[in-house]
Amino acid sequence: MHYFEFATADATLYEGEATQSVNTGLDPILEVRKDMNDTGTVINVSRALVKFDMSYISASVQNGLIPKSAKYYLNLYDAGSSDLPSSQTLYAYPVSQSWTMGDGTYHSNPQITEGCSWRYRHGEIDGTQWISGSNNTGGTWFSGSYANGTRNFTRSASLEYETTDIRMDVTDIAHAWIYSGSLYANEGFMVKRSGSVGNTDSGSGVQEGDGIQYGQLKFFSRDTSTIYPPKLEVEWDDHSWSTGSLEPLTGSALEDTVIYFKNLREEYKQNSKVRFRLVGRERYPKKTYSTTAAEVAVKYLPSGSQFIEHGTYYQVRDAVTDDVIIPYGTGSIVSCDTESNFFNIWMNGFQPERYYKFEIRVVTGSKSSQTQIVNEYDNEYVFKVSR
Numbered sequence: 001m002h003y004f005e006f007a008t009a010d011a012t013l014y015e016g017e018a019t020q021s022v023n024t025g026l027d028p029i030l031e032v033r034k035d036m037n038d039t040g041t042v043i044n045v046s047r048a049l050v051k052f053d054m055s056y057i058s059a060s061v062q063n064g065l066i067p068k069s070a071k072y073y074l075n076l077y078d079a080g081s082s083d084l085p086s087s088q089t090l091y092a093y094p095v096s097q098s099w100t101m102g103d104g105t106y107h108s109n110p111q112i113t114e115g116c117s118w119r120y121r122h123g124e125i126d127g128t129q130w131i132s133g134s135n136n137t138g139g140t141w142f143s144g145s146y147a148n149g150t151r152n153f154t155r156s157a158s159l160e161y162e163t164t165d166i167r168m169d170v171t172d173i174a175h176a177w178i179y180s181g182s183l184y185a186n187e188g189f190m191v192k193r194s195g196s197v198g199n200t201d202s203g204s205g206v207q208e209g210d211g212i213q214y215g216q217l218k219f220f221s222r223d224t225s226t227i228y229p230p231k232l233e234v235e236w237d238d239h240s241w242s243t244g245s246l247e248p249l250t251g252s253a254l255e256d257t258v259i260y261f262k263n264l265r266e267e268y269k270q271n272s273k274v275r276f277r278l279v280g281r282e283r284y285p286k287k288t289y290s291t292t293a294a295e296v297a298v299k300y301l302p303s304g305s306q307f308i309e310h311g312t313y314y315q316v317r318d319a320v321t322d323d324v325i326i327p328y329g330t331g332s333i334v335s336c337d338t339e340s341n342f343f344n345i346w347m348n349g350f351q352p353e354r355y356y357k358f359e360i361r362v363v364t365g366s367k368s369s370q371t372q373i374v375n376e377y378d379n380e381y382v383f384k385v386s387r
Contacts, residue, residue: 001238002326003066004349007222007230009051009101009188013118013138015199016044020135021124023104023115028224029079032090032192032217040211045199047138048219049099049116050074051188052232056348058178070236071330072174074155074189076219077228078164084215088207090166091194092155093141094173095187097121097130136198141190142176151175164217167233174232227321227351235331241303244338249299253282254364259301259377261358262340267384270352278314278334278341278360301341301362304333309372312362314343319355319382328361350385357382 011025016035030048060066074092100122102115114123118138121128130137142153153176157168176184195201195208202209220228249257262277280301304311312334316326326332334341350356358381365371 001236001344001346002331002349003057003060003234003346005052005054005057005232005234006351007050007232008053009049010221010223010230011049011099011101011116012046012106013049013116014044014046014106015118015136015138019044019106020118021111021113021120022106022108023102023112023117023123024106025100025102025104025115026223027105028221030076030191030219030221030230032219034193034208034214034216036211036213043199043209043211045138045193045195045208047190047192049095049139049188050076050191050230051095051101051186052230054174054177054186057174057234061178066234067236068179070171070234071169072171073233073235074166074168074170074191075231075233076166076168076191077226077230079218079220079224079228081162081164081217082215083213084159084162084164084217085213086161088159088214089156089194090159090168090217091192092157092168092170092173093143093190093192094153094176094184095190096140096142098185098187099139100126131197134198136200138198139190140197142184146176146180146184159217166219170232227318227323227354235329237306237330237333238344239304239333239335241336242338243300243336246298246300246336246338246340249280249282249301253299254302254362254375255373256283257281257301257362257375258283259360259362259379261381264358264381264383266382267386268347270347270350270385270387272347274345274347275342276345276358277339278312278343280341280362298340300336301334302364303336304363306330306333308363309367310363310365312341312360315359315361316345317357317359319357325350325356334360347385352385352387355382355384 031046033046035044099116104112145152151172155170177186193207222229257280259280301312313328360377362375
């Protein structure tokens with residue numbers, strides 16, 4: 001199962017004398033950048049704040065709909081990053097104080113200084129600095145380990161060869177917000193390169209403060225006009241398996257299988273929670289003396305696992321852009337009961353007024369013995385999510 005929350009607040013904090021009080025809450029782009037003079041003696045960086053409403057997730061955890069074993073991922077989508085090296089690391093931390101998104105943009109004229117900035121948490125009039133008495137801060141955050149060293153606030157993702165869409169495992173941060181009570185309040189993520197509060201550290205391994213250029217990372221914000229705002233993804237294995245008296249599809253039958261949905265509708269409301277019934281049958285069934293036609297007899301597809309080396313899985317794409325919304329994996333294992341194969345989808349995690357499509361993958365055989373066969377099915381299983 002996958003569930004998604006989209007950002008409710010975000011902004012970029014810009015270091016520098018001319019920009020330290022500037023609010024960018026309505027900018028369509030979040031930037032993690034680094035600007036230097038020719039000698040590297042003057043360095044100004046930027047950092048991104050991104051916040052998600054965790055109330056529905058927390059309630060779903062409390063009532064048992066989302067298990068403690070669920071994984072959480074921060075998704076950021078590239079908006080034209082430039083001049084990137086072949087390898088670098090981006091970090092995310094839980095913000096340690098409240099902040100106000102604000103209504104400014106980087107190019108507002110005159111500048112808007114109400115809302116968060118490098119210097120202020122809520123704006124110039126409020127006057128609350130990230131650290132009292134310090135103009136050069138750029139936010140504050142928790143780092144290091146917690147829960148007796150079993151979990152870590154510092155999360156990271158490697159960017160290799162200019163791959164700039166980010167899917168970062170932030171499970172430990174989400175657990176702090178959900179399970180710590182009021183000890184660690186959800187104030188969102190601080191997204192940045194390695195470096196200190198105020199960008200005062202320098203030297204090898206400190207990407208904000210050293211003398212090396214790492215390019216300008218740009219990601220779409222919540223105010224983008226595209227379909228790529230920041231997204232918090234929750235993934236967990238919700239599959240179950242009980243075939244009852246159903247017979248399996250096996251052997252050569254799996255090499256030429258017809259797969260269809262029993263109950264796929266054209267449109268679903270955004271708040272729907274839907275169980276999709278999936279049926280596989282042999283394309284050319286053998287003749288039998290049964291009173292039930294072989295063409296309509298339901299058989300079950302192979303069971304899957306988190307290792308994705310055998311079994312049946314589903315994937316969801318945006319039907320227009322072809323972007324993968326739910327990938328094949330631990331959170332998309334097809335289940336089975338005494339009626340048929342099935343899987344569940346929570347539509348309230350999808351963007352409304354868009355079309356999506358299912359793809360099905362059936363994996364049989366053994367990868368280690370080189371007998372593995374992978375069959376994929378994309379028969380325009382299209383549906384719309386509406387408000």
